[in-house]
Amino acid sequence: MSDLLVLSGKKVSSVVYQGLSDRIQTLKEKNIIPGLAVILVGENPASKVYVLSKTRTFKKLDLFTKTYRLSSDISQDELLHLITELNNNPSYHGILVQLPLPKHIESDKVINVIDPKKDVDGFHPENAGLLAIGRPRFIPCTPKGIMKILGHYEIGLNGKHVVVVGRSNIVGRPISILTSMKMDGANATTTLCHSRTPDIENHTRSADVVIVALGVTGFLDHSMIKEGAIVIDVGINRIDADNDKGYELVGDVDWSSIEKKASAATPVPGGVGPMTIAMLVENTVEAAEKL
Ligand code: GUN
Secondary structure, eight states: OOOOEEOOHHHHHHHHHHHHHHHHHHHHHTTOOOEEEEEEESOOHHHHHHHHHHHHHHHHTTOEEEEEEEOTTOOHHHHHHHHHHHHTOTTOSEEEEOSOOOTTSOHHHHHHHSOGGGOTTOOSHHHHHHHHTTOOSSOOHHHHHHHHHHHHTTOOOTTOEEEEEOOOTTTHHHHHHHHHSSSTTOOOEEEEEOTTOSOHHHHHTTOSEEEEOSOOTTOBOGGGSOTTOEEEEOOOEEEEOSSSSSEEEEOSBOHHHHTTTOSEEOOSSSSHHHHHHHHHHHHHHHHHHTO
16 A cells, blocks of 8 residues: 555644634633643653643643743642642643653652642543543543544544553553544444553554554554554654754654555654644633633
């Protein structure tokens, strides 16, 4: 197969923003400006870049956002205290704590104190539980964005075999739930592979849709997929490059290897990444509407 369909998250995200503009306008007419508090702890370079692109988007759309930049040696109690304050601040409809957090801080404890109604990342156990029982409130942004891309390109999953590689709470676990859920666009038979799965390629080779969320550069190549498979690349990995930044971003998929075999695939950059941000805006607008 030669004519690979590039699933452009950049394009789909601009459609999402168009759809959101009326909802944002309606809120503004009621003097409600959707607001997002972002907490960034420490100096993780990738986290800094992600936070910057999230907040830039909010500012471009004239939404309210503020980033709380905290030193990497902040105590867990201080962080919990800040979140409690933000929970009670009516200017914020959403609160996002950028992960990963420094090792001395327990992420679970931090996520637990976020008001579930402001948890626009969908990581709080209450929201994760609601998703698991098929009654989602806030769906984590990356998996929600993946479903949106598939929907936009009219790639139905009904009866398809989806193989997810990676079981994180941010992507792998929730996308395995979403793809297999009883709903339009889903209803897939989903296999969740992870670090303890022997012979992962035996699973990926039988998949109609492969979703890779591992963080391993070039993990998936042509030998691991079947002819005509649809490939969703969630990886955003930095590799050294001879350019201004000193690095470039690549995915978990070896694009040049799969492009002649897959029927459709998301590129990196410009695939899943822009959708994550669009879904964060959508979830924040939703939180403001539910106020
Ligand atoms: N780190 C990597 N992805 C995400 C995300 O979607 N949200 C947060 N808060 N942290 C992340």
